[in-house]
Amino acid sequence: MSTLIWFRHDLRLADNPALAAAAATAEPVIPVYIFAPREESPWSPGGASRWWLHESLSRLDGNLRAVGSSLCIRASEDSLTTLVELARECGARRVVWNRRYEPAVIARDQKIKTALREAGLETASYSGALLHEPWTIRTQSGGPFQVFSAYWRHCKELDDPAPPEPPPTTLRAPAAWPKSHPLDRLELLPKRAWPAGLEAAWTPGSDAAHVQLERFLEQSFDDYGSRRDRPGLRGTSRMSPHLHFGEIGPREIWHAARRYALAHGRHSSWKDSQFLTEIGWREFAHHLVFHFPKTPEEPLRAKYARFPWRSDAAGLRAWQRGATGYPIVDAGMRELWRTGWMHNRVRMIAGSFLVKDLLLPWTEGARWFWDTLVDADLASNTLGWQWVAGCGADAAPFFRIFNPTTQGTKFDAAGDYVRRWVPEIAGLPNEWLHRPWEAPAPVLEAAGVTLGRTYPFPVIDHAVARQAALAAFAAVK
DNA sequence: TGAAATGTTGGGGCG
DNA sequence: ACGCCCCAACATTTC
Secondary structure (H helix, E strand, O other): OOEEEEEOOOOOOOOOHHHHHHHHOOOOEEEEEEEOHHHHOOOOOOHHHHHHHHHHHHHHHHHHHOOOOOOEEEEOOOHHHHHHHHHHHHOOOEEEEEOOOOHHHHHHHHHHHHHHHHOOOEEEEEOOOOOOOHHHOOOOOOOOOOOHHHHHHHHHHOOOOOOOOOOOOOOOOOOOOOOOOOHHHHOOOOOOOOHHHHHHHOOOOHHHHHHHHHHHHHHOOOOHHHHOOOOOOOOOOOOHHHHHOOOOOHHHHHHHHHHHHHHOOOOOOHHHOHHHHHHHHHHHHHHHHHHOOOOOOOOOOHHHHHOOOOOOHHHHHHHHHOOOOOHHHHHHHHHHHHHOOOOHHHHHHHHHHHHHHOOOOHHHHHHHHHHHOOOOOHHHHHHHHHHHHOOOOOOOOOOOOOOHHHHHHHHOOOOHHHHHHOHHHOOOOHHHHOOHHHOOHHHHHHOOOOEOOOEOOOOOOHHHHHHHHHHHHHOOO
């Protein structure tokens, strides 16, 4: 009885419970990927994600070919119809997949499971994307957690997640392969020259994910706590897009970190390492979006629904383009545009600027990030923006307003990050790099900077903006 | 996983 | 020696 393995956000062969279950039968296995973006509307993949997906599917096909199989790709308006067609074409009697947790996807998958069973097919779904599925974690009173530290403490007290399954060494091919669309048919690559920066910055795919994880553990795991907040360094794991697409699973990361820590003599506190805590935030984000399914669009704290956000097309555009006049913000927004990624510290700074200096709705930020991030993930993006706007679970209080100059001075003291992404002010000395509008005229001239021409004046005065934000906050207090 | 305003303390200069 | 002031450094409160 052959089996369709329906790949989704689990584009890997190792640590893939659905694939392992399909392979375990020794019957034919038909790997399929169905691109049906309209089903995920309004959160169908953005531009940067599509680029990544294109590359990742190509790699997955390569990995499958290495074990005697291949990936069947379909563009579709309706995943259910396509699954039924595929099953008919190759005589499959069973469909298996790993679960996802976004509200719209859960609803779709539920319908598909029911319909497939009514059509006489067996179905089974598995847990592959999280250490702990959202409904398995409850507070003592039975509700979902809303405070990260309590949530993660609880998770760490549970049994360790099972070690990852090894990849299958061979997959039995079906007698007849179903017809596959060529990858280009999905039209995932952008028309413009955008991908050049993405290609230079990233290597998608499961193999690259594992190489990157090992490199991170060797080079940065020990110093992660002290280096992760400095965007000029390469101190973070850069696992986020790989995790989003499931090119690597959190169980693999958990056990790799454990192995590394124990091999280096840290037997007691490895679970408390800052790196695994960040994995915990990813888990928490999924926990929240599952239990509070409206939060991608609406603030979790209801009173924020009446926050007096402004409307300012020019301000939004300046932010998106990296032309706010605040170097650390502009550097972040340009890194995002060029590489599809932004350092997490800078996401907080740039996010705070949009929401609290420009007083623009956090949903605008979430939208822009959704289209430009290669790691755009509904759970993490929602948590991040609700955190920065102060309207989410365990969020930063609204009055915690980042000062872009102070943050720049603190976390990019040597100016490496700003100089890399805002080269037109690279000639400024460190003392003025994060506040060029205050630099003496001769300093600006010596650096070849003409404010208003080669680099913008600040779009808004931070001290004034801060007061306005606090006044606006009074409206919801 | 802030920042600014405000309060407190203590050292040193000075009459 | 003492009181007074200034102010930096640190702590606390407030937004």
